[in-house]
Amino acid sequence: MEFEDDPIKDLDLGGAGDEVAYEDEQQEMFEHYRFDISAGQVPMRVDKYLATHMEYTSRHRIQLAIKAEYIRVNDRIVKANYVIRPGDVIKFVMPYQRRGLEILPEAIPLNIVHEDDDVLVLNKEAGMVVHPGHGHFSGTLVNALAHHLGISQGPDAEDERMGVLVHRIDKDTSGLLVVAKNDEAQLDLAKQFFVHSIERRYVAIVWGNLKEDEGTITGNIGRDPNDRMRFRVFPDGDHGKHAVTHYKVLERFGYVTVVECRLETGRTHQIRVHFNWIGHPLFNDERYDGSEIRKGTIYAKYRQFIENCFRLLPRQALHAKTLGFVHPRTKQMVRFDSKLPEDMQTLIDKWRKYSENMTQFLEEE
Numbered sequence: 001m002e003f004e005d006d007p008i009k010d011l012d013l014g015g016a017g018d019e020v021a022y023e024d025e026q027q028e029m030f031e032h033y034r035f036d037i038s039a040g041q042v043p044m045r046v047d048k049y050l051a052t053h054m055e056y057t058s059r060h061r062i063q064l065a066i067k068a069e070y071i072r073v074n075d076r077i078v079k080a081n082y083v084i085r086p087g088d089v090i091k092f093v094m095p096y097q098r099r100g101l102e103i104l105p106e107a108i109p110l111n112i113v114h115e116d117d118d119v120l121v122l123n124k125e126a127g128m129v130v131h132p133g134h135g136h137f138s139g140t141l142v143n144a145l146a147h148h149l150g151i152s153q154g155p156d157a158e159d160e161r162m163g164v165l166v167h168r169i170d171k172d173t174s175g176l177l178v179v180a181k182n183d184e185a186q187l188d189l190a191k192q193f194f195v196h197s198i199e200r201r202y203v204a205i206v207w208g209n210l211k212e213d214e215g216t217i218t219g220n221i222g223r224d225p226n227d228r229m230r231f232r233v234f235p236d237g238d239h240g241k242h243a244v245t246h247y248k249v250l251e252r253f254g255y256v257t258v259v260e261c262r263l264e265t266g267r268t269h270q271i272r273v274h275f276n277w278i279g280h281p282l283f284n285d286e287r288y289d290g291s292e293i294r295k296g297t298i299y300a301k302y303r304q305f306i307e308n309c310f311r312l313l314p315r316q317a318l319h320a321k322t323l324g325f326v327h328p329r330t331k332q333m334v335r336f337d338s339k340l341p342e343d344m345q346t347l348i349d350k351w352r353k354y355s356e357n358m359t360q361f362l363e364e365e
Contacts (some may be wrong), residue, residue: 031190033092033191037084046073046090047080050185054092057195060242065092065194084308089356105147106138112148113336118185118329119178120145123338126174126315130165140164145179166190170269174341175202175320179327186220188328192306193266199324202261203250205317205347206280207294210249210257217274218246230287233268233277243267245274255296256283258348272316283347284309285316309350313343 035053045067066080067070068239072091073082084090092282111123122141124130129140142165142288164180166189192198222240234240244264251258257280261271272288275281278288293306324335340348 004105007127022311026272033090035090036084037086037090039086041084041086043083043085045080045083046071046078046082049084050090050092054195059196064159064308085314103122103132103142103146105137105151106143107147108139108144110141110144110148113176113338114334116329118181119327120188121176121178121179121323121336124174124177124320126172126341128345129171130168141177143230149181166193168264169320170313170316170318173318173320174337174344176336177320178323178325185328189325192325194251196264197326199322199335200265200266201322203319203321203344204259204261204271204275205283205344205351206257206259207255207274207283208257208280209252210247210255210259210280213249215247217247217278219243219274219277221270221273231267231273233273235277241265241267243270245271251352253351254358256351271318283317284313285318288316290316303355309347312350313347317344317347319344 020200033054035050047059047062047265049060050071051057054062062071063080066078069077069092071078072093073084073088075089075091076149108128111125112120113123114121122154124141131142132140164183164186165177166180166186167177169175169177178189180189189198219251220237220240221231222234222241224230224232225346232240233243242265246262246263246264247259249257250260263270267273272282272285274290276285281288281294284291293303296302296306319338319340321340322335322337324333326332327334339345
């Protein structure tokens with residue numbers, strides 16, 4: 001599901017580089033945090049007060065939440081310069097889940113990594129759409145979850161057993177997702193996404209040989225005004241939303257590099273957009289300039305090798321490998337790790353062999 005021009009979406013309550021939280025400004029709002037201002041509190045701007053009382057959360061993010069009308073004082077929407085005083089009640093509110101679509105159960109196999117009464121962690125296969133919408137009204141992950149949980153949801157359903165997807169990853173990205181199985185778990189996980197305490201690590205194969213073994217890509221991301229299907233970086237910060245991706249090189253093959261990415265923010269297509277911006281698009285990422293030969297020569301054997309690789313992995317080379325969070329009920333940190341899917345692992349093996357053969361050829365020369 002896309003949220004086009006939704007001012008709340010880019011607050012980044014959950015997302016995944018290639019992840020976003022599910023929000024809808026038309027939903028009823030529910031309390032996530034509450035601060036009762038004591039009698040001894042000195043007058044202070046509300047954004048400054050919250051930045052000092054909400055762990056892991058910067059003043060800038062608080063200001064974004066205020067702009068999105070998620071912060072209420074005495075049940076009224078306020079601006080960042082509102083001065084709090086003793087007796088004020090500050091609430092941080094967000095919606096529950098997006099409703100209004102009819103969800104029909106479908107017997108689609110799921111790769112469930114962990115499940116208990118509160119959360120379900122699954123490993124999504126590439127090619128599966130997460131949520132119905134925009135031409136995908138069946139065969140989605142949500143339809144599969146409805147079958148797994150033994151329920152159906154009509155447009156006005158309020159069944160609390162319906163799994164709540166608090167984040168998503170792209171259709172052609174594989175990897176780990178967490179599903180909240182009740183409202184309490186959904187609220188708790190949403191808070192963790194908001195303060196960026198969720199651990200999310202991806203593995204990607206990118207074109208070219210990165211100069212540094214580790215690095216950080218920082219650049220505002222927004223929708224490309226020339227192509228509504230793409231996002232782009234606005235380096236001057238005049239448009240888009242703040243986005244940060246940290247990366248570490250895992251393996252080099254000369255013409256491509258395997259990297260681990262750690263998300264600090266979760267803008268739509270973040271990893272794909274950031275690496276394309278620095279000249280290293282993801283391997284076979286058609287939307288972001290990775291589905292043509294970007295590095296190396298174009299002689300016949302090399303071109304044939306690349307075309308074989310594209311057939312082997314007919315999607316962008318991106319996998320959500322690691323997911324960690326504090327369990328909503330036990331309050332203990334849990335961490336899940338997944339193997340690379342067969343197509344990505346086979347592709348890496350193929351590049352490793354090609355690189356070794358090329359090195360041997362050059363040494364013999």
